[in-house]
Amino acid sequence: MSSIALCIPAFNAAWCLPRLLESANNQSIPFNEILVYDDCSTDNTREVAVKYGAKVITGRVNKGCAFGKNQLAAVAQSDWLHFHDADDELLPNFTQVAHKWINSESAPDIILLNYNYIDFNSNEPIGSANFNRNDLLDDTSKFVIVNKIVNFAICKKLSFLSIGGFNQNTEVLYNEDRAFYTRALLHQLRFDYEPIITCINYRYAQSMSASNMLKCAQAYYHVSVELANALGHRYPTEIAECFWKNAQLSAQYKDWTLTRKNIIGARKLQSKAPASGNKFFNLICTFFPMFAHQLREFNIRLLKPQLRSEQ
Template sequence: MSSISLCIPAFNAAKYLPRLLQSALNQKIPFDEIIVYDDASTDNTAEIAKQYGATVIYGKINKGCAHGKNTMALASKSSWVHFHDADDELLPNFTTVTKKWIDTPLCPDIVLLNFEYKDGVTHEILGYPNYNRAKLIENTEKFVIENKLVNFAILCKDKFNAIGGFNTDPDVLYNEDRAFYSKAIVNRLSFDYESEVTCINYRQNESMSNSNLLKCCWAHYHVSEYLKNYFGQIYYREIAACYWENATQSAACKDWTLVRKNIESARRLKSFAPPKEKTLFTTVCKLNPFAAFWLREKMIRLFKPYLRRG
């Protein structure tokens, strides 16, 4: 029988940990191990983790989630690991569902999990990813490039450690999930998908991504560069679309240097306008892409300022 560890990277997470750890204890089949990496917290994160029976690994210096996850995977005694953000939650069926996968002899290296996306304040359900399993199986590389994949997955620990785990390069720190899955397809790890909902992902206004939108854009650009180096000749359209999307987000953050870099990278892949855009914007973009993004952003801020934070 295979075993699974719940691994929680935590920094000043005392506010959220009780909810997650209680949901871990509510599983019909217990986790074989629960590990919390305390990333040099200044609150009582470690004490709360111990109260719920978790093994605590202490980080002396704050190094971020990627480092914490890698450290926990190396320390884990289980054959499978699941990383879970401290401010999210598990449903009671999590281990029941995932055990069916890991006890299967031909289980893939990574099983993506379906989850409920919910507002952290109102608890309004915002949606579900509901990944297309057929497309994932048909062309895993293309699927990973085209889709936003987040932390919800179970991973074969030995395969995870063999490829070096998460990328700890500071350039991709704020796009760590995409960086990891990109690394996984480069190293030909196998994927599958579980459609039954097993987790809750809460939208938090103070989350790392929401609080650092521009840093996320820069990290996204660097991950796209990584993908381009490995797959640019095969999936040039899909990777170019990533650059165009990031150019839009970078313009919203008013970082015109990054807008230009995304445009230049997309054009090197022989893509001269974003796909699925309105005809007028596409036409202007083909003539002068930087001007197209600059003008559109000016119009948004002039006529629809509520769409922008600052």
């Protein structure tokens, strides 16, 4: 029977680790390994992890999640890896569903997982991934480009290591999941999708600060450039939409340099304006793209200031 390791990067996670580790220890089929990478925490993350039976790898310098995940993969002895953020949770069926895949002779390199997205404060459901498996299998490249895929997946360890794991380039650290799936795609790893919900992804208001969102936009741009360079000839429209979407986000945070870079990225793919959205904005964007984004932001801040009140 194939083995699987739960790999948890953690920084100052003593407040949330008990919930995750309890959910890990309550699986009907035990994990073969539960590993925690303590990324120079200043709280008692290590002690909490040990209390719940996890093996702890201690970092000497804080280098972020991508580095921590790669360190966990290097230490893991199991055939398969599941990376899980310390502030999320597993459902009791996780390992049972996982073993259905990892014990199959035709298992792919990466199995994407379905999850519930829940607001942490209210415990109200926000949604689920609910990906279309047929879309993934019909055109994996397009699927990875157009969908937001987060870290809920099971990875074959040898395949993960063969492509170098997570991209540790500082330019993409705030978009590490998209950077990883892009790397896996370009190395032609095989993907599949499990529709049964096995994880809980919590939304935390404090993690969505303007500072972090702008860093995410900057990282998203660099991953989009990588996609454009590799696949722009096959998926110009889809990748251009990534640039247009990110241009609007960059404008929202008034990073006009990044806005311009995204516009240039889309224009290089022969896209003069977004394929969807406000027709008036798109018309102006066709001729004056920077002005269109500046005008849009000006109008939002003037007419709907509540949409920008936290920035």
